[in-house]
Amino acid sequence: MTLLTFRFAPSPNGELHLGHAYSALLNQKLAKAGGGRLLLRVEDIDTARCTPRFEADMLADLTWLGLGWEEPVRRQSEHFAGYEAVLDRLIREELVYPAFMSRGEIRAFIADTEKRGRDWPRDPDGVPHYPPADKALPVKERKRRIAGNAPFAWRLDVTAAMAHAGKDLAWTEFTDETLSATHLVEARPQDWGDVIVARRDIPTSYHLAVVVDDALQGVSHVVRGQDLFSATGVQRLLQEILGLQPPAYFHHRLILGPDGRKLSKSLRATGLAALRDAGASPDDVRRTVGL
Ligand code: GLU
Numbered sequence: 139m140t141l142l143t144f145r146f147a148p149s150p151n152g153e154l155h156l157g158h159a160y161s162a163l164l165n166q167k168l169a170k171a172g173g174g175r176l177l178l179r180v181e182d183i184d185t186a187r188c189t190p191r192f193e194a195d196m197l198a199d200l201t202w203l204g205l206g207w208e209e210p211v212r213r214q215s216e217h218f219a220g221y222e223a224v225l226d227r228l229i230r231e232e233l234v235y236p237a238f239m240s241r242g243e244i245r246a247f248i249a250d251t252e253k254r255g256r257d258w259p260r261d262p263d264g265v266p267h268y269p270p271a272d273k274a275l276p277v278k279e280r281k282r283r284i285a286g287n288a289p290f291a292w293r294l295d296v297t298a299a300m301a302h303a304g305k306d307l308a309w310t311e312f313t314d315e316t317l318s319a320t321h322l323v324e325a326r327p328q329d330w331g332d333v334i335v336a337r338r339d340i341p342t343s344y345h346l347a348v349v350v351d352d353a354l355q356g357v358s359h360v361v362r363g364q365d366l367f368s369a370t371g372v373q374r375l376l377q378e379i380l381g382l383q384p385p386a387y388f389h390h391r392l393i394l395g396p397d398g399r400k401l402s403k404s405l406r407a408t409g410l411a412a413l414r415d416a417g418a419s420p421d422d423v424r425r426t427v428g429l
Pocket of ligand 1: 147148149181348361362366
């Protein structure tokens with residue numbers, strides 16, 4: 139039997155809250171139950187928003203909770219060269235293109251399209267798809283703009299990528315927390331349009347780094363929040379075009395705040411540090427999240 143490998147992969151861009159605690163503790167519980175490994179991955183590619191201070195606090199909160207993970211911890215910001223090599227492959231295979239439009243230009247394009255009575259597609263988060271113009275730019279013009287230091291991001295040509303994959307894609311999703319049964323979910327990467335896979339200064343994005351690392355670290359089970367459910371379609375497509383072995387997924391319930399909304403890192407009252415300072419124990423946290 140292959141070894142089960144779970145991971146908890148937070149971004150140190152704010153304080154951990156009850157939602158993170160649930161995710162971390164559920165991964166721990168499932169790894170223990172299956173005699174598997176638990177990895178901790180620091181997803182800190184956003185070097186402006188992720189800070190050493192947040193990371194130190196995060197590790198302290200997780201230690202206090204009694205998480206326990208294998209060392210060394212993989213810190214994504216230390217692996218940019220590795221992501222760049224993968225990005226170079228996607229560039230060579232013409233599955234990504236440089237996208238130059240500013241937010242203002244995108245907004246203007248969409249307003250103009252919608253004024254003419256055409257709905258413009260939006261992704262599952264409500265963000266409009268990227269307009270098609272840059273995909274058609276001649277190579278010479280792309281090179282000219284990049285050489286001239288024009289700001290841009292590398293976007294996945296989702297149509298080309300799906301054609302390259304050459305088949306309908308699906309992923310294996312567990313039906314509940316016991317991980318005893320699975321079903322197949324159709325991957326719908328096209329719902330997201332041409333997503334960003336890398337920036338000019340940072341040779342990766344959340345989606346690219348996550349699929350590369352899950353494969354590299356031999357993650358067999360991705361257990362994470364329901365809020366990432368439909369993004370899994372994009373990740374499944376990236377795995378396919380990069381020839382990476384896909385893990386199985388379980389997207390767990392979200393811990394909601396008193397207002398019934400998803401917790402955010404700025405909501406102090408449900409922050410783990412605030413709870414600890416108010417006298418809560420790790421067992422209180424487990425009970426609160428239902429574990
Ligand atoms: N780093 C992501 C976050 O903090 C989670 C990534 C994942 O679990 O795939 O939301």
